[in-house]
Amino acid sequence: MTAQQEGFYRDGSPVILALDTSTAALAAAVVHGGSTLADIQSFAERNHSVLTVSKVQELLQVAGLDASALDGITVGQGPGSYTGMRIAVTVGKTLAWVWDKPLIGVSSLEALAYGAYREGGEAQLAGAVKQQDVEGLQTTRREWYVPLMDARRGQVYTGLFEAGEGGWQRRRPDGIRLMQKWVDELLELALQDKPASIRIGGDPSLHEEEAGRLAASLSGRSIQVQIVPNDMEGRSLGMLGADRLLRGEQDDIHSFVPNYTQLAEAEAKLAAARQQGG
Template structure:
């Protein structure tokens, strides 16, 4: 009998509502055993609990079986991020289990890159092993801005972060990426840049990058990637303090900014 057979089951519930999709997953260790992705145009509060209950019920488990929670902390929709974080903290407190926050953009980068690779494989246009690749997740933040970050592909493992999550003007961000490419040593310079997520509005700006293959992948977040990131943290014994875990807004909400201007 090996360690996996005698170790108590580690079941994690993962949730993210920072985008137009309420993405949730049920994990057993690092394996996805259930998933639900519901498009709600960022009005997730009306169905989040119902969908989580259905996810657990379909798997034949209850809250008593959950040993940890993972939650996407953004950045993304201000209201959306709060819904998931509040729900996860409430459930963690009620079930007396640890909670771990993960980056919505990290999960978006991983899932979008996986989908893009899959589409290339379908076209028999797979990239050679060992090709350096950067992944740029993009969520529209209006007024030419995007929530974004920068990651390096890491085989089958989670992408490696190169730049922190933040809100940036897309045109300035592309210029920054071009400068970074120019300053990167040839041995580690990527041959492919993957823009993934809400790419349609910003495709023209991304096309300004030359001397590198640019792949744009429209992609909506899936719960499995939030689950895999969260399970990795929880299995490593990492967790966040329940009462101080907060969303990553990256900037003031518009209402708060307007109030400050009035003052």
């Protein structure tokens, strides 16, 4: 280890290698605190299994580091592409074992949402954490982030996250939901909690009609709804992983598995056929 690499350990911020293959993007990065030392986004989805290891090697070369300089490996745990997310999980587990590094799983949906927050909401919140309500009372400005991944048949992989004075937090668990019912749930919750804005990100392309319905329903309620697609970023994943590691959290390498959310379609059909067959 060089003296420069050794210095990374001394300011309290871990050096994290982050990797996600749950979406069409192979997203990877090396992060240190709030800095991105190197990052890669590749959209050759069918080549994730071929490119992942070489991209990791490339990342470390660009960052000027070797494996000994890493404090942990963060992996996007899903949900997402059934085949895709297993690639990052397998590579991450293997590297964590071979290099003897902590393995930190992070929700791929949370990484998508956090990336959207960093792109747009972070600057707004930094300058205006507080807002005045109609009675002149000071209230906390809260932004909601709703990541979407298409799950076919009108369904989405999704969750709900909030950024505000209380920091970054999860409001609803990851899951697979019918988009129509999800919008109904978000509408009811928004009317009750009254966030300043809701940003729908990830890949909403097949669900814009329902997302638009949410926007239209809240247009007269002083709640701004933005539909802004965003791609997976390794740096957002890495920052979330670093936060988990600093809290003393990590995952067991041997038992760590992707968050499939539901059985793959082929497995579900097979299970149903077996059940019918007695």
